[in-house]
Amino acid sequence: MDSQAISLVRSSFKSIVAEEGGPEQLARTFYSLLFARSPETREFFPAAMDVQRDRLFTAIGYVVDSLDESDEMLEYLAQLGRDHRKYGVTDEHYNDVANSMIEAFEMFGGAEMWTDEVDSAWRNTLSVISAAMTGAANAADGPRAWTATVVESRAVIKGVAIVRLQLDQPMDYRPGQYVSVQVAARPRMWRYLSPANPVDGSGIVEFHIRQVSGGWVSPPMVNQTAVGDTWVIGSPIGALGLPDNIRxxxxxxxxxxxxxxxxxxxxxxxxxxxxxxxxxxxxxxxxxxxxxxxxxxxxxxxxxxxxxxxxxxxxxxxxxxxxxxxxxxxxxxxxxxxxxxxxxxxxxxxxxxxxxxxxxxxxxxxxxxxxxxxxxxxxxxxxxxxxxx
The missing domain is CATH 3.40.50.80 (Nucleotide-binding domain of ferredoxin-NADP reductase (FNR) module)
Known part of the structure; x- marks a missing residue:
């Protein structure tokens, strides 16, 4: 993308974020349009959408800030695309998402902000996002998600537990990355956790989990997990890890x-x-x-x-x-x-x-x-x- 298009995307996004209630209103509009256009996508998300709306704007904000750092941005989008395979997302769903997002931006911004130039810049941005995510998802040869069985769960202090699981298939992740995790008590609600151990060939993955006050997913993870429980784990995401340098x-x-x-x-x-x-x-x-x-x-x-x-x-x-x-x-x-x-x-x-x-x-x-x-x-x-x- 050229510098002018990047500038238009960033300025329009910042204008929306700066509006009182702007992010929440835009997210509500976007999901309403998406679910009307593609009703089956509603099944990808939990009944309560507040956390999902936060995640949406966090992800969009990160991509917008990284538009001129193409390698970093494309790697993040590729990871996100592989992770979204757990939902059963298709290429057509990505088209529906892009069209719904454009429509939501246009409705929210109005004719004064949403000019032809801004519209074109956002369409190019969303095209890059869709292409990167679908390309990585379609090229992935591993499972859409991993099943893991709890082999140990212990409280270490009040509100913090260490849980160790046995994966059903090998998973390759970099130490420092994180994965999405779903437990049976909270279907369609995902918590993101970093493995506390590197890949070592054993298929064991260890998570350190803090109970979040008012959270939906962490309380059952910390307080109700038992040996033999089955968790579902998505593909690894994240940019942290050991650097290639020797510093x-x-x-x-x-x-x-x-x-x-x-x-x-x-x-x-x-x-x-x-x-x-x-x-x-x-x-x-x-x-x-x-x-x-x-x-x-x-x-x-x-x-x-x-x-x-x-x-x-x-x-x-x-x-x-x-x-x-x-x-x-x-x-x-x-x-x-x-x-x-x-x-x-x-x-x-x-x-x-x-x-x-x-x-x-x-x-x-x-x-x-x-x-x-x-x-x-x-x-x-x-x-x-x-x-x-």
Whole structure:
């Protein structure tokens, strides 16, 4: 796409997002038009559409921002296309989606905003999106989705569980990616989770799951999962992973955001890594660092790994009565404070490949601290679509 078309797409999208209630109104209009044009597509989505509307705008916003980074954008769309195979989506459905989106934009924007030039730019954009997604989906030779059987489920702290499953077929994913997961208790409702272990040939995949307040899917995952349950897992998505370069690594994680870094560290061990890895593992309370003993065990065996525990509060909440684990001799003790401030107190990390995973608030506040310390946050890798899955 040429620069003028990209500019028109971005400016029109930003105008819609800036309107009060604009994203929600546009999404409602789009799905109404899509379900009228293609009624069978309603079966792809849950009854409650609020989360789906958030996902739609997150995905569109990411693509719009990446239009001039074609390789990154096309790879993301290819991953998304392979993942959408789990729904049984056809090429005709993509046409219906594009036509419904154009109609919704036109209805929302009105004649003043939706000029012939804007219309043409969006049609070209949606054509690129459809082509990338359908091309990848049609070329994929693996299963549309994987079935996995729960072999272990255990609570590690209140509201957090570790679940291990046996896949029915091999799955190839990069440590750091995430997958969509559906449980029987919530049909057509998908939660996105990062495997906490790399592919090792065993067919075992491990998830670290936090119960989200008011969430639909995470409560049954955390509280009702039993050995023998069957989950459905979609194709891997995401841009995080071990870089091809040999630079040292700085990983900043909050809570269950540890999972993609845990998988990467285990993969580095498998490869016989020699680069330095600094992992800042954070949470609100000390008990949120539920996997700290395991990480210390790894660090004791591999001198290139340094784990710095951080918590915003100095003590645990009343409901957590287990004693706080003590670090091995010579290891960094837990630091109380905001993780971004702690990270930058160690310096500006020149020559490091930096990755950041956590909730939106943590990611934004940490990037603010990094930027204030003189670190170019454009080089900090943080999967922008992960948090709203």
């Amino acid at each position: 040292d690594l700085l990983m900043i994680a909050s809570g269950t955001g540890l999972a993609p870094f845990r998988a990467q560290i285990l993969e580095l061990i498998r490869r016989g890594n020699t680069r330095r890895v600094h992992l800042f593992y954070s949470g609100q309370y000390p008990c949120d660092l539920y996997d700290l003993p395991f990480l210390w065990t790894l660090a004791e065996k591999h001198s290139w790994l340094t784990v710095i525990p951080v918590s915003e509060e100095g003590s645990n909440p009343w409901w957590h009565t287990n004693p706080e684990p003590l670090p091995p001799l010579g290891f960094p003790e837990r630091i109380t404070g905001k993780v971004g401030k702690v990270v930058t107190s160690y310096g500006t990390w020149p020559g490091h490949d930096i990755q950041l995973v956590g909730n939106e608030s943590m990611v934004n506040s940490t990037k603010f601290r990094l930027r204030a310390a003189g670190i170019d946050v454009a080089t900090v890798r943080s999967d922008p679509t992960y948090g709203v899955q």
